[in-house]
Amino acid sequence: MVRFEVLILGNSSATPMYGRHPTSQILNFNEQLLLIDCGEGTQMQLFRYGIRSTRISHIFISHLHGDHYLGLVGLLSSQHLMGRQSDLHLYGPAPLKEILDLQFKHSDTRLRYNLIFHPTNPNERAVILDLPSLKVSTFPLQHRIACTGFRFEEGVRPAxxxxxxxxxxxxxxxxxxxxxxxxxxxxxxxxxxxxxxxxxPGDKPRSYAFCSDTIMSDAYFEAIQDVNLLYHESTFLHDMVDRAKETFHTTSREAAEVAKAVNAKQLLLGHYSARYRDLQPLLDESRAVFPNTTLSEEGKWFAI
Amino acid sequence: MVRFEVLILGNSSATPMYGRHPTSQILNFNEQLLLIDCGEGTQMQLFRYGIRSTRISHIFISHLHGDHYLGLVGLLSSQHLMGRQSDLHLYGPAPLKEILDLQFKHSDTRLRYNLIFHPTNPNERAVILDLPSLKVSTFPLQHRIACTGFRFEEGVRPAxxxxxxxxxxxxxxxxxxxxxxxxxxxxxxxxxxxxxxxxxPGDKPRSYAFCSDTIMSDAYFEAIQDVNLLYHESTFLHDMVDRAKETFHTTSREAAEVAKAVNAKQLLLGHYSARYRDLQPLLDESRAVFPNTTLSEEGKWFAI
Known part of the structure; x- marks a missing residue:
């Protein structure tokens, strides 16, 4: 069976503490590496977990809060310095291009490889990559600024x-x-x-959905229906549901309710608030609603 | 005697490897904390070494290569999220303001504290902070893009x-x-x-000079004359002197020659190339010319 796994590089929300890092994940699909979000420190985390960054072919950025993209300029520059030559596809909100261009201009950086930028649409569902073996689509999440989720879906599996x-x-x-x-x-x-x-007939194609950052809303339920593995942010415990709504985030209990509503097979929690040094209560709260919940842990691979 | 020490948060050049981080240092002058450069991951390094970032009153950025400032937006945003209220003074190249403003605009961030930006002049020596107890000045370095060094000098010490x-x-x-x-x-x-x-008469005022990134050039010797502690980049060993010149960097032997020429008391090496896992040869090469050389090590305080 083709490899389809996700490696957590960062599971922290905006203020990284206790050795946790901002959001970043590596998706290994049949030895093709895709990067989902790229928080500050991603290039150091890749080194720590033995991933050669030049193997990454596609990068997907959900939104322009710093904890989801501030590692990007460093990662792109280092690949340039390490002699990358292969094309790199970058998907993200349209203004990301302006941000990168301004920083490359002032550092006098001219990348030696092709960086191909594909702006995402934060308002509508869209297929952004359509290969026979893998399809990637975006869908709108409900955050304080424009934000998309991503669904990664295997092609039809052979008989x-x-x-x-x-x-x-x-x-x-x-x-x-x-x-x-x-x-x-x-x-x-x-x-x-x-x-x-x-x-x-071949096994049902596997799929992975990435939902961060968002309030819980059934607006995106259809887009993530029946996924094998659902990564859903769970910034707070449910006793802080008001704060979660105010900051456009989700509680653990709500993440579990999403997983149940969309018939996910497994739920992976993440994007933990700095107020929780111990994460067990987040896990317990989610499992009470959706038993097949796991805490995302940095450096750990999760099969899809 | 008033405390005057520097903590190394990052000693790597542009491609961080082996657990090393891009350039960043904390200067503790009489329990006032100043940050010199702010490479990617600085906020995580501060947490690791037990430094509360809200205690930092002044930040100095040498130049706009990513490994010297990419941690800045994350650090400034986190201080906002942690409820910082006191003013924060930021010194750096003029375009830094535009880069920060663009990123804050797209993340819809309005800092709750005053960030006071002071553009530096890359062409001339200048005193940028003049307190009775501490004077900070900039001087031009010779790098691929505009870059300044910093000299931190204690005020007159009491009789x-x-x-x-x-x-x-x-x-x-x-x-x-x-x-x-x-x-x-x-x-x-x-x-x-x-x-x-x-x-x-009181003891001679102590001084610290920060020189990164630059080729060796006597153009800045006068500005760092007689410093107690000289931090000087030493990206390469001297067998790569051609590569050093080509990339506007310095070799260990050259850093030692600078220390000798300006009559520094002690030399601290840093900004190591990713090609050196083992740093001992850099130290040996420097000590052959300037015996009082030390390797900067992350997490270690050096007295001035």
Whole structure:
């Protein structure tokens, strides 16, 4: 099965404390590395966890609060200094380009590789990357400033052989590959081997959704329906729900309610407020509503 | 004696590796905290070493290469979120203001405290802060883009009592404070006690110079003459002197030659290239020319 995992580089909200870092994640899809958000310190975190930043092909920035993008100029500059040559695709709010250009201008930096910027639309759902193996889409979140979530969805997974039927019909080995691709085969004696009989449909494509930062709102529920793994911000405990609403954030209990409402298989919490040194209460609160909750931990890979 | 020490928060050049961080230092002058440069990750380093960032009163930025200022927006925003109310003075190249304003605009940040920006002049020496106890001046360095060094100089140190003479003349205790301030005193019997006879001049004011980034050039020697502690970048070993010149940096041997030429008491090396995991060769090379050299180490305080 193709690798599809996420590595947490930062799980802190805006004020990083206790050794926690601002938001950043590496998605490994079949050894292709995608970066989701790029808080301050991302390049140091990549080094710490043994990820070569030049392997990253796509970067996705949710919004322009500093804790979600301030590591970007450093990361892009370092890749330039390390001799990166391959293209790098960057997706984010339109003004991000102006911010990068201004900083590159004053540092007299001319990147040696192509940085291809794709502005995201904060108002509507959109497919922003559509490969046969992977589709990435954005959807509006409800934050204090324009903010998008991201959904990463595997392409259709190949059919598998119906081993019992293959044995019963004594299918010649040479035909197996074609049958898996859905092609019917005929041997020299004229016997027909039908793909529909000899294969089983592939597993359901897996998907990952990233929701940070936002208040809980059913406006984005459809966009993240049925995901295998849902990363949802849970900045506060529910006793601070008023503060959460005021600052356009979510509580742990609400994150769990989202996971339940959209039929997610698993929930990953993150974007913890600096007021919580101990995170166990956030986990307990979420599990009471949605048992399959996990705390995102920096340096840890989570399978999708 | 008044405290005058520097804490190294980052000693790496542009590509941070091996757990090293980009340039940043805290200067503690009599419990007043000044920040010199603010590379990416500075706020996390401050937390790690137990420094409350709201205690910082002045920030000095040498130039607009990312490894010297990319931690600034995060640090300023976090202080806002932590409820800072006291004024904060920021000194740096003029375009820094435009860069900060653009980022605050798009993150919809309105700082709750006064951030007072003082543009530096990269072309001429200038006193930028002149308090009775501390004077800070800038001087042009020779880098690829406009860059200034900083010199921090203690005010005149108070005279001390000439204890032997005080005992010989049997000076009334009530007069000692005035004598130290240079005031002659007369007792009821008409005996005169002369400050010039009874005191010794105060110790020479201490000074610290920060030189990063630059090629070695005698253009800035006068500005850092006779400093007690000289922090000088030493990005490369001297076998890479051509590369150093090409990138407007200094080798360890050259940093030592600077220290010797300006009659510094002690030299602190830093801004190490990512090619050196082991820093001992940089130290050895410098000590061969200037024995009182130390490697800057993150998390370590150095007395001035």
């Amino acid at each position: 598998t052989l119906n081993v019992e039927e293959v044995e019963r019909q004594k299918v010649p080995t040479a035909f197996l590959k074609l049958l898996k691709r859905g092609v019917d085969c005929v041997d020299k004696k004229g016997i027909v081997y039908k793909a529909a009989e000899l294969t089983l | 001390t009592l000439n204890v032997e003479e005080v005992e010989r003349q049997k000076v009334p205790t009530a007069f000692l404070k005035l004598l130290k301030r240079g005031v002659d005193c007369v007792d009821k019997k008409g005996i005169v006690y002369k400050a010039a006879e009874l005191t010794l």
